[in-house]
Amino acid sequence: MDDKVRRIPPTLATLRAATHDAGFTMSCEERTGSLLAVLAASRPGGRILELGTGVGEGTAWLVSGMDATSSLVTVELDATVQTIAREQLGSDPRVTFVTGDGGDWLEGYDGEPFDLVFADTWPGKFTHLERALELVAPGGTYLIDDLLPQPSWPDGHEASVKLLLAELEERQDFRCVRLAWASGLLMAVRSGNVGCGHDLA
Ligand SMILES: C[S@@+](CC[C@H](N)C(=O)[O-])C[C@H]1O[C@@H](n2cnc3c(N)ncnc32)[C@H](O)[C@@H]1O
Numbered sequence: 001m002d003d004k005v006r007r008i009p010p011t012l013a014t015l016r017a018a019t020h021d022a023g024f025t026m027s028c029e030e031r032t033g034s035l036l037a038v039l040a041a042s043r044p045g046g047r048i049l050e051l052g053t054g055v056g057e058g059t060a061w062l063v064s065g066m067d068a069t070s071s072l073v074t075v076e077l078d079a080t081v082q083t084i085a086r087e088q089l090g091s092d093p094r095v096t097f098v099t100g101d102g103g104d105w106l107e108g109y110d111g112e113p114f115d116l117v118f119a120d121t122w123p124g125k126f127t128h129l130e131r132a133l134e135l136v137a138p139g140g141t142y143l144i145d146d147l148l149p150q151p152s153w154p155d156g157h158e159a160s161v162k163l164l165l166a167e168l169e170e171r172q173d174f175r176c177v178r179l180a181w182a183s184g185l186l187m188a189v190r191s192g193n194v195g196c197g198h199d200l201a
Helices: 010-020 031-041 058-063 079-087 102-108 129-134 157-169
Strands: 048-050 071-076 097-098 114-119 138-146 175-181 185-192
Touching: 010 058, 010 071, 031 058, 031 114, 031 138, 048 058, 058 071, 058 114, 071 102, 079 097, 097 102, 097 175, 102 129, 129 138, 129 157, 157 175
Parallel strands: 048 071, 048 114, 071 097, 114 138
Antiparallel strands: 138 185, 175 185
């Protein structure tokens, strides 16, 4: 078996061309995208949050897995890059684009929780972690990527990633799995068994 991704969202080719022209280099990998699509498909009628739209490649993967009754909110600080996503995906009524700081948005949001949170920027991952986790519904998934060391990481970033992983994995209200897949992922599912003593370890 190989790990080639065989089903690509129809909008991705156009988005990639625009991404190249814009010089944007932070879009998620194909393998991460394929997991996003699977997770979105696992939640008919699901409520999805993406922190960090970028140019919309992750958004395109999420949308490709969503059913007609699912919805997605995607938040991006940089209006210029998000415009590319809006141009390609803005006509989809299931998607709400928010332009602004993800931390401000997390602090101000008072709606229903989400079935899937893809935290792909600083707020919701390295800052505002608690708030992002609060917004994960029971049985819902929190997903982060870019966890395997990269030569481009600034000084101190590896230590920040280690702290983040430790913080997530010691929580009793989430079950976590590390995936050495694509840029390195962690998936955490909000479990209902806090304090019920069913852990085997
Ligand atoms: C890794 S990229 C997102 C990639 C996208 N999710 C994908 O899968 O293709 C991170 C994005 O976060 C944005 N960003 C940086 N700081 C932010 C903030 N404080 N609030 C919201 N977005 C932010 C950046 O402009 C960048 O577009």
